[in-house]
Amino acid sequence: xxxxxLIVLVVIVAILVIFAIVTYNGLVRxxxxxxxxxxxxxxxxxxxxxxxPNLLEGVKKYFRQEQDVLTQITQARSQAMQPQSPGQxxxxxxxxxxxxxxxxxxxxxxxxxxxxxxxxxxxxxxxSTENKISFARQHYNDSVQSxxxxxxxxxxxxxxxxxxxxxxEYFEAQGPERESVTVSYD
Amino acid sequence: MxxxxxxxxxxxxxxxxxxxxxLIAVFLAFITIFGYIIGFAWLGDPTRALFGLALALVVGVVxxxxxxxxxxxxxxxxxxxxxxxxxxxxxxxNVVEEMSIASGLxxxxxxxxxxxxxxxxxxxxxxxxxxxxxxxxxLEKLDRDELxxxxxxxxxxVANFDIRYxxxxxxxxxTTVLISDFFLRGLWFSGGRGGGxxxxxxxxGQLQIIMIIIAVVLAILAPLFARLLQLSISRQRExxxxxxxxxxxxxxxxxxxxxxxxxxxxxxxxxxxxxxxHLYIANPIKKFExxxxxxxxxxxxxxxxxKILRALEAGGVAETTGQTxxxxx
Numbered sequence: 043x044x045x046x047x048l049i050v051l052v053v054i055v056a057i058l059v060i061f062a063i064v065t066y067n068g069l070v071r072x073x074x075x076x077x078x079x080x081x082x083x084x085x086x087x088x089x090x091x092x093x094x095p096n097l098l099e100g101v102k103k104y105f106r107q108e109q110d111v112l113t114q115i116t117q118a119r120s121q122a123m124q125p126q127s128p129g130q131x132x133x134x135x136x137x138x139x140x141x142x143x144x145x146x147x148x149x150x151x152x153x154x155x156x157x158x159x160x161x162x163x164x165x166x167x168x169x170s171t172e173n174k175i176s177f178a179r180q181h182y183n184d185s186v187q188s189x190x191x192x193x194x195x196x197x198x199x200x201x202x203x204x205x206x207x208x209x210x211e212y213f214e215a216q217g218p219e220r221e222s223v224t225v226s227y228d
Numbered sequence: 229m230x231x232x233x234x235x236x237x238x239x240x241x242x243x244x245x246x247x248x249x250x251l252i253a254v255f256l257a258f259i260t261i262f263g264y265i266i267g268f269a270w271l272g273d274p275t276r277a278l279f280g281l282a283l284a285l286v287v288g289v290v291x292x293x294x295x296x297x298x299x300x301x302x303x304x305x306x307x308x309x310x311x312x313x314x315x316x317x318x319x320x321x322n323v324v325e326e327m328s329i330a331s332g333l334x335x336x337x338x339x340x341x342x343x344x345x346x347x348x349x350x351x352x353x354x355x356x357x358x359x360x361x362x363x364x365x366x367l368e369k370l371d372r373d374e375l376x377x378x379x380x381x382x383x384x385x386v387a388n389f390d391i392r393y394x395x396x397x398x399x400x401x402x403t404t405v406l407i408s409d410f411f412l413r414g415l416w417f418s419g420g421r422g423g424g425x426x427x428x429x430x431x432x433g434q435l436q437i438i439m440i441i442i443a444v445v446l447a448i449l450a451p452l453f454a455r456l457l458q459l460s461i462s463r464q465r466e467x468x469x470x471x472x473x474x475x476x477x478x479x480x481x482x483x484x485x486x487x488x489x490x491x492x493x494x495x496x497x498x499x500x501x502x503x504x505x506h507l508y509i510a511n512p513i514k515k516f517e518x519x520x521x522x523x524x525x526x527x528x529x530x531x532x533x534x535k536i537l538r539a540l541e542a543g544g545v546a547e548t549t550g551q552t553x554x555x556x557x
Contacts, residue, residue: 079332086329163318170322177330180478185332 065198069207072189076210079182083213086174093167094119094142100160101145104152111148114141142168179213186210240468244389248396255400259288259407262446266411269443272436288403295399300351300359303398303507307349307499309339309361316340320367323376324360327383330476336360336386345495346370349507350382350391358386365495370486377473377483381509384472390465394507401454408447415444458506466509470533474540484537491530 098112105112118138126134146165149155190209193202260281267280295302314321321338328335336352339361346366352358360382362375370378385391474480490510500512510530 075332082329166318166322170319170326173322173326174329177326177476181330181332 061197062201066205069189069192069198069202069205072185072192073207073210075185076182076189079178079185083175083178083182086171086178090168090171090175091119091123093164093171097145097160097164100164101149101155101158104155104158105145105148108148111141111145115145117141183212186212240388244393248389248393251393251396251400255292255403256285256288258450259284259403262404262407262443262450263288265439265443265446266407269436269440270411270414272433284407287407291403291406292399295402296353296395299395299399300353300357303349303351303504304339304359304361306504307341307361309341312338312340317367319372320362320375320379323372323379324383326376327379327476330380331383331387333358333383333387336383340364340367341499343497343499344368345497345512346490346493347497347500347512348378348382348509349504350385351395351507352386352391353395354389354392355386358391360386363497365493366490369489369493373479373482374486374489375482376477377479377481377486378509380473380477381469381483383476384469385465388465388468388472390469394465397458398504398506401451401458404454405451408451411443411447415440466533467536470537474537480537480540484534484541487530487534487537 094115098115102112115138118134118141122131122134122138124134146161149158149161155161192198193207193209198207263281263284264277265280266284267277268274270280271277312321317338317340320340324338325335333355336350336355336358337360339359341347341361341363343363344365346363346369348360348362348366350358350360360379362378366375366378385394470483473483477483487510497508497512500508505512
């Protein structure tokens, strides 16, 4: 009788331990996913800045008379790359987008520029990068949702907090960044 | 809402894993029995029939393993697809990259099939070894949003592990056809010789004749059943992949427009065959489309898929995610 009870107890404990391990690993996996998807946003944001020098290099000979268009972009870019508060960041991003939009507007005046492959390629890369930024944010929010739900639900809710798993914040679109910044002409 | 969708994602993956294991088990059991019956029919005695069983198992397992690890390459070679980099087709490469980011999966390899009929497929054994392929016709005829919809659909097949399941089913059909063919041809060529030698041993001979009949019936029916299975599994998956695609790209219109363009196109995809038809986003074998609802179609009718997508478009994507997530509850 005692042995049967012991076996039952051991089995129950073993099941609980396995369950705890699986839950714990699930939490770790989801937390890593959240962190990974957050890095992806940064990767894409940086890529956007990296695109610009190539564009400027490719079109600069057409813009001899319109130097200020190019300097505006360079300035806006270096300003946007400075570490700053989210609100300021949004502002300088908007300024950068405006400056790039200006370049496209000016390019309309130059017939040989309109079909310039550097410009067309850049347009595709820029809009794709903007898509990638918003898809990266979307995936970040997806992972946060999955992670938070897991933390808040049974059985993880019992031990998640005490083991250092805390809810992550969603990415909230703010200010001009709410709409994905596209090339605008104003 | 996305969180619950992640749940459905995982559920689909788990279901595909379960089904895959079941499929392999059923397949091995079938091969064993089939091999034994063929062995019996061939060699005419229950002990020597084990040789047929062993041979069928070895052929099944070896062929299965090879196809599992090289199946994607075989499919791509059969479709005469070539790998591309970003600079070969920037827009295509970019939309694939966008969808890989949206789904959080590694970037798949991207292939182009030089064929003017618009179509696309995904293959591979898991997201780490995945390939998406489009025809050059698709690239020409679709705009960016439509292309994004198609790639979202293909990445959904990758994310749901449909690619692995489809590959396993393809292998199953292939092996069954191979063994059946092998038996039927062998029977044809050696009919006279076998009959003469086995004529003398009375009762055993009668049993053998029964076994030959069973084997012939199986050899004819098995590939048919395998094909039916292949068809039925892919139909449900197309609807699911459409729903997941909307969740990834948040743009039902792109995919709906793309499907309409693809189905409205009269060109026939030369490189598709019955073994690869179920991989494509739209059935590449056009004459099948008419009786699409039937048992023998690999794809649900396009009009039905477009109708669902248009409804999502009108209702907004928020509702979409709500709909797909109800599957978890």
